[in-house]
Amino acid sequence: MMLTALGLMSGTSLDGVDVALIETDGKQIKAFGPSGYRPYSNAERSLLRRALTEAVHLPRRDARPGALAEAERAVTLAHAEAVAAFTAQNRMKPEEIDIVGFHGQTVLHRPERRLTVQIGDAAALAKAIHIPVMHDFRAADVEAGGQGAPFVPVYHRALAQSLEREGPIVVVNIGGVANITYIDGNDTLIACDTGPGNALLDDFMYRTMNQAFDTEGKFAALGKADEAWVARALELPFFRLPPPKSLDRNDFAALKLGDVQPADGAATLTAFTAAAIARIIPLLPRRPRSWIICGGGARNLTMLRMLREQVGSATVQAAETLGWASDAIEAQAFGFLAARALKGLPLSYPATTGVPMPMTGGVIARP
Ligand SMILES: Nc1ncnc2c1ncn2[C@@H]1O[C@H](COP(=O)(O)OP(=O)(O)OP(=O)(O)O)[C@@H](O)[C@H]1O
Ligand SMILES: CC(=O)N[C@H]1[C@@H]2OC[C@@H](O2)[C@@H](O)[C@@H]1O[C@H](C)C(=O)O
Missing domain, CATH: 3.30.420.40 (ATPase, nucleotide binding domain)
Known part of the structure; x- marks a missing residue:
């Protein structure tokens, strides 16, 4: 019914x-x-x-x-x-x-x-x-x-069924925390949180620029990411764990950027989110062919660009381009x-x- x-x-x-x-x-x-x-x-x-x-x-x-x-x-x-x-x-x-x-x-x-x-x-x-x-x-x-999380994977699978495209497909939700659903045919559904989504960046934008978020990632685009900082942050044990795994919003709140120019700080945190998402690749059964991005982070063009740079030849598409209502x-x-x-x-x-x-x-x- x-x-x-x-x-x-x-x-x-x-x-x-x-x-x-x-x-x-x-x-x-x-x-x-x-x-x-x-x-x-x-x-x-x-x-x-x-x-x-x-x-x-x-x-x-x-x-x-x-x-x-x-x-x-x-x-x-x-x-x-x-x-x-x-x-x-x-x-x-x-x-x-x-x-x-x-x-x-x-x-x-x-x-x-x-x-x-x-x-x-x-x-x-x-x-x-x-x-x-x-x-x-x-x-x-x-x-x-x-x-106890993530719970959207059964829904991501229902959405992906209409695509009829060859897998593996990963649907990424970039909210406060980021999470992925890995779909390969009808039988394989794997999911987990991958690390920060927008929460660290939002909190940083609020503290340094008194803004709720970095609109379209324009501010981060003006800065330079500190790749060494990102590499160190990715050494935290969470990133080595295979799925399933989940996070509290504030699990990375203790990470400090130190004394940085605001635009460089925003670029570094944006790069951290993108790199943490891509860090899941070696922990999945096969390398994903396509990445579909939803959640508010899909509007952050710098985040999408950085993610594209991380995933090699796979495609990265905002969910909206497939007609999915990303925010909904x-x-x-x-x-x-x-x-x-x-x-x-x-x-x-x-x-x-x-x-x-x-x-x-x-x-x-x-x-
Ligand atoms: N135009 C935009 N440009 C850049 N970032 C944006 C834009 N609009 C929203 N965002 C980001 O998306 C966030 C909201 O995303 P979303 O609504 O998916 O999160 P959520 O549902 O609260 O989180 P979660 O999925 O973790 O439960 C904002 O806080 C902001 O960081
Ligand atoms: C405990 C909790 O609320 N987790 C959220 C959070 O926000 C994103 C990520 O972390 C995800 O695991 C989950 O939300 C989505 C809706 C989920 O359960 O799939």
């Missing part, structure tokens, strides 16, 4: 809530619907940054000390507003949407402690929007010993995952998160 699912994603970049409608049976994509975006205000973003800092000490996934309780209310409210604006704009009634997939905001990700924390009150959201809400996608996976992919993915969860289909696999067996997940909150 086809379902109309609305996916909601608030990613590690802390930029806002992405909303996207998808019609799917959880296996195939029948149609894409419209998408939307509700940015966080500066005050909301500061509150989320505080919540991330304070979450480092969280003992349990349901504890909400300090700023976390207020941040959770803000996240829930922002999502309720995002849905209300989306349905009003597209003249939809709540009854026309079968299920909402609500990721929430990750504030801490420590799979080695069997802990991954997404804030956002699904029961309150379901009541506010009058639609059943699937949430807590990562918890069961982490409890079973998986990495993660929200679509959580709509797709909500449909899969409703049907009890697996969300994660041993080769995507390291979970011992294919696992479904998600918890439903009804209005």
